[in-house]
Amino acid sequence: MMRAWPVIPAMFLALGGLSAVAGYEMAPPRAAAWHEIVWPFPRDGWPAGRAFHCGAAECGADAEVYLRPKLGFCNCDSGVADDDEVDRVADVDMISPRFAPLRAGDVVDVADMPGRIRVYRLDGSRTAIGIAVSHRCDLMAVAAQGRGDAARVQRATLAFLGSQEIRNWMTAALEGR
Amino acid sequence: MGGRVTAVCCTFLVVLLANAASAQQKIGDPPEASNMKLVGTNDLQARSAYQPTIHHQGDKWIAYIGHHGGTDDIPDPVNPMTGKPEPNGTSIVDVTDPAHPRYLRHITGQEGRYEAGGAQMVRVCDGKDLPKGDRNAVYMLRTFGSEAHEIWNVADPAYPVLVTRIGEGLKDTHKNFWECNTGIAYLVSGAPDWRTRRMTQIYDLSDPAHPVKIRDFGLPGQEPGATGAVPTELHGPISTGPKGNRVYFGYGTNKGGFLQIVDRDKLLNGPKEPTPDNLTFPEIARMPLSAMNGAHTVFPMPAMPIAEFARDKDGKTRDIVMIVDEAIQNECGEARQMVWFADVTTEARPMMISSYTVPEASGAFCERGGRFGSHSSNESMAPVYYKKLAFIAFFNAGVRVLDIRDPYHPREVGYFIPSITSATDKRCLTIDGKERCKVAIQTNNVETDERGYIYAVDRANTGLHILELTGAARAVAGLP
Numbered sequence: 001m002m003r004a005w006p007v008i009p010a011m012f013l014a015l016g017g018l019s020a021v022a023g024y025e026m027a028p029p030r031a032a033a034w035h036e037i038v039w040p041f042p043r044d045g046w047p048a049g050r051a052f053h054c055g056a057a058e059c060g061a062d063a064e065v066y067l068r069p070k071l072g073f074c075n076c077d078s079g080v081a082d083d084d085e086v087d088r089v090a091d092v093d094m095i096s097p098r099f100a101p102l103r104a105g106d107v108v109d110v111a112d113m114p115g116r117i118r119v120y121r122l123d124g125s126r127t128a129i130g131i132a133v134s135h136r137c138d139l140m141a142v143a144a145q146g147r148g149d150a151a152r153v154q155r156a157t158l159a160f161l162g163s164q165e166i167r168n169w170m171t172a173a174l175e176g177r
Numbered sequence: 178m179g180g181r182v183t184a185v186c187c188t189f190l191v192v193l194l195a196n197a198a199s200a201q202q203k204i205g206d207p208p209e210a211s212n213m214k215l216v217g218t219n220d221l222q223a224r225s226a227y228q229p230t231i232h233h234q235g236d237k238w239i240a241y242i243g244h245h246g247g248t249d250d251i252p253d254p255v256n257p258m259t260g261k262p263e264p265n266g267t268s269i270v271d272v273t274d275p276a277h278p279r280y281l282r283h284i285t286g287q288e289g290r291y292e293a294g295g296a297q298m299v300r301v302c303d304g305k306d307l308p309k310g311d312r313n314a315v316y317m318l319r320t321f322g323s324e325a326h327e328i329w330n331v332a333d334p335a336y337p338v339l340v341t342r343i344g345e346g347l348k349d350t351h352k353n354f355w356e357c358n359t360g361i362a363y364l365v366s367g368a369p370d371w372r373t374r375r376m377t378q379i380y381d382l383s384d385p386a387h388p389v390k391i392r393d394f395g396l397p398g399q400e401p402g403a404t405g406a407v408p409t410e411l412h413g414p415i416s417t418g419p420k421g422n423r424v425y426f427g428y429g430t431n432k433g434g435f436l437q438i439v440d441r442d443k444l445l446n447g448p449k450e451p452t453p454d455n456l457t458f459p460e461i462a463r464m465p466l467s468a469m470n471g472a473h474t475v476f477p478m479p480a481m482p483i484a485e486f487a488r489d490k491d492g493k494t495r496d497i498v499m500i501v502d503e504a505i506q507n508e509c510g511e512a513r514q515m516v517w518f519a520d521v522t523t524e525a526r527p528m529m530i531s532s533y534t535v536p537e538a539s540g541a542f543c544e545r546g547g548r549f550g551s552h553s554s555n556e557s558m559a560p561v562y563y564k565k566l567a568f569i570a571f572f573n574a575g576v577r578v579l580d581i582r583d584p585y586h587p588r589e590v591g592y593f594i595p596s597i598t599s600a601t602d603k604r605c606l607t608i609d610g611k612e613r614c615k616v617a618i619q620t621n622n623v624e625t626d627e628r629g630y631i632y633a634v635d636r637a638n639t640g641l642h643i644l645e646l647t648g649a650a651r652a653v654a655g656l657p
Contacts, residue, residue: 045432046466072476072505077293081348084372084407093406175607176510177504 012125033058034065034160041094046070049141050169053158059156063146067161067175069138076137080115087118090130091143096122102150108133110158111167113140117158119150129154131161138174178400197461200541202597202617209540212591212650213578216630216644217569223254224265226634227297228352229641231272231557231626234303234315238626239334240278241301241317243269244632245435246294248602256283256392264288265295267319268641269334274637275643281335287322294322298350298365301331302357308362309384309503316340318362319456320350325392326364328385343388349374352473353414358378359383361391361445363414363424366392370401371451375410377426379445388612391445396437396452409433412473412503415556416441423461429471430503431514431550436464436475436618438524464519464527466500467647469512472555473503478564483583496572497584504550508541508615514550516569518584533587536572545603546615547637548572552622560626566590566646568631573617578650578657591650595633595642602637627654 001118033055039048049068056062073089075081080089083105101137105118108131115133122128127150131142142161160166208215213387213600232239244265247253253262258280266286271279292596298320304310317329317337326343344350348367355362360383368373376395380388393400409429416424424444426437466472469544476499486493498521502514515534521527534551535542542549555568562568567579567587575594579587595618602616621636632642646654 043468071510075293076291077289087372088407096403097406099406175610177609 037064039066041066044094049173054156054160058154059146061148063144063153063156064068065142065144065157065160065168066094067140067142067170069136069147069170069174070141071138071174074134074137076141079134080132080139083116083118086116086130086132089139089141090118090128090132091141092120092128095128095143096144098123099128102127108158110140110142110161111170113170115140119154127153131157135174140170140174187252200544200617201467201546204597206294206596208596209408209575210592212648213576213593213644214409214632214647215593215595215642216645217272217274217276217278218640218643219270219280220598220600220640221268221634222256222269222280222283223251223638223640224268224283225291225295225602225636225638226268226621226641227295227636228299228622229624229632229634230299230301231624231630232301232315233627234332234334234362234564236273237271237334237627238273239281239331240268240270240271240272240632240641241299241319241331243297243299243319244268244295245297245636246287246289246291246322248638249290250602252290253481254289260282267296267299267317267567269331269337270641271334272626272630272643273633275645276506278641278643282337284319284329284337287324289322291607296320296322296327298353300353300355302355302360304332306357307360307383307385314385318353318355318382318385320353323347323349323367326350326353326366328382328388328493336416337391341388343380344368344378351375351411354414354416355382356418357363358418360385361416363416365411365413367375371395371399371405371591372401372403373399373410375412391571393451394444395451395456397456400451400453403453403454408473409435409437412471413475415475415477417477417479421477423477425477425498425502425576427472427475429466429643431471431505431511433468434466434471434500434502436466436472436498436500436521436527438462438464438521440528443445452571462521464521464529464636466502466517467512468644470514470517472500473551474501474556475499476501476554476556476567478581478584481564481584483585485583485585492508492522493585496524498527499554499567499581501551501554501569504548507547507606510606511539511550514552516551516554516567516579516587518581518587520584530585532588533569533579533589535571535577535589535592540574546617547574549574552620555623555625555631556626557625559625561627561629561656562625562654564652568623568625570620570623570633572619572621572636575618576644577630580650580653582653590653591646591648593633593642595620595639598639599638601635604637629654
């Protein structure tokens with residue numbers, strides 16, 4: 001009995017440590033962990049947007065996010081109606097023209113804009129996230145890619161999109177500013 | 178010295194502001210015109226208009242005009258003939274006397290605002306021309322909002338009768354084409370299981386009461402079950418029928434567009450299962466536009482004699498396709514949408530040869546409000562204008578008349594910008610979180626009849642303007 005007492009705090013310490021590690025891994029990276037990079041895609045019908053990179057140390061896996069407004073590209077009444085629309089508009093095809101959905105998408109809310117999010121498998125071990133959210137007749141298209149666990153890339157991407165700086169930029173961009 | 182500089186700057190600023198202000202239309206201002214004049218108008222019950230189709234039936238000339246859905250302010254305008262609010266649909270107007278058009282009937286469309294409602298598209302065929310039609314009938318094919326297509330018997334245009342409805346549960350509809358001599362119809366639809374809002378459902382409507390589906394058609398990647406990138410959506414096709422054996426498809430609206438040239442016989446009689454191979458089978462060529470332009474209308478003009486090439490041993494005539502982009506953003510918020518001419522004589526190697534746009538500075542059109550840029554052309558192939566003059570709907574720059582006899586060098590020879598009225602709807606931008614609106618004409622579509630009258634309709638609810646050519650433009654057409 002006497003010998004058991006130092007084991008209990010040790011167990012608490014060990015569990016606490018594990019929780020801390022898990023918590024660190026699960027916690028969304030801070031927006032500051034994302035660094036803006038040059039828009040990496042060739043010119044297409046829409047003006048270039050903004051691109052950001054987050055390293056494995058901050059995001060748990062290398063991840064990149066590409067976002068840009070598509071003004072006048074959305075059904076003014078129904079918004080982003082279905083997964084097919086996410087396939088069409090979310091710019092995942094810029095990363096690779098060959099992408100396949102891992103499963104049906106989900107509804108999502110980004111910066112108070114409703115839309116849909118879907119996870120894709122790209123060539124090799126890469127994962128992509130496509131997000132399309134709408135404001136009136138306009139659309140914010142978001143594509144993200146990363147290596148490894150899709151859920152982690154998705155979590156990191158959504159946390160980044162929820163940061164005040166990016167929310168402000170999206171609002172301004174959808175006004176054509 | 179400083180005072181002088183300030184004075185000069187202020188004067189310059191005042192002049193700039195005055196120019197911008199004067200560019201905006203005001204109620205009561207006269208129309209702006211060159212070599213065109215107004216013959217008659219109809220307000221179309223202040224409904225936003227898309228396709229006008231003018232049909233000669235018996236001793237009458239009837240205009241069938243498709244409408245977009247209503248606006249946020251007035252979702253269902255009141256029909257003065259019934260006294261009731263009605264969702265926008267199809268206007269039927271007797272234009273036998275173009276100076277006094279007579280509104281006959283409004284057929285209601287799908288409930289819904291802007292592009293989500295109404296009945297935008299309309300084509301008309303006589304029953305006597307269709308292989309299995311009722312000889313006494315006149316059939317009007319129209320879209321019903323985004324969800325279906327309908328055929329009406331409009332033999333008595335004041336009392337249309339619904340014949341049938343096609344394709345329930347669609348994701349969208351748009352700019353259909355109907356061959357009157359065969360009954361083959363290319364219905365722009367969004368089949369529920371396809372990955373695009375707009376592809377083609379081909380029907381045999383030779384007996385309009387009994388539609389027979391032939392096949393679904395689109396681009397590889399749009400078909401059910403495909404993965405990866407989805408090609409841009411269809412805007413509309415135009416067929417040259419069995420004689421020409423070509424169907425020209427225009428894809429895109431204001432971005433990433435292209436012209437697709439398709440072998441009609443292979444399209445109708447080839448393998449029909451929507452696999453990538455079967456969808457590619459009838460395609461002869463695809464010509465991409467810039468990523469900054471789309472293709473609303475692709476208007477074929479085969480075997481055009483080119484005067485400049487008359488003494489050449491080869492290539493005296495050229496097969497030309499006129500491609501019209503659609504502007505969709507207000508106040509120049511996108512790349513310029515305009516008109517392009519492609520030489521498709523060697524079909525596998527189509528080549529863009531010329532272009533046309535309204536000079537923006539000629540009317541400060543980016544300041545006027547609403548859209549500036551092209552939307553559509555007339556599609557009548559009646560001899561009066563075919564291969565001689567083209568009429569382009571250019572939103573706030575009205576209707577523009579092009580001399581296209583030499584498509585390598587198209588030349589504007591006239592224009593007409595209608596006046597706004599109290600019915601003309603505003604067009605708004607959001608600036609710093611606040612709406613800023615302007616009112617401007619938004620000429621959306623234009624069509625011609627065999628007599629030579631030109632019918633322009635307005636997207637911003639200003640109605641129908643019936644025009645005729647004067648001066649040099651009239652001379653190009655050889656009209657007295």
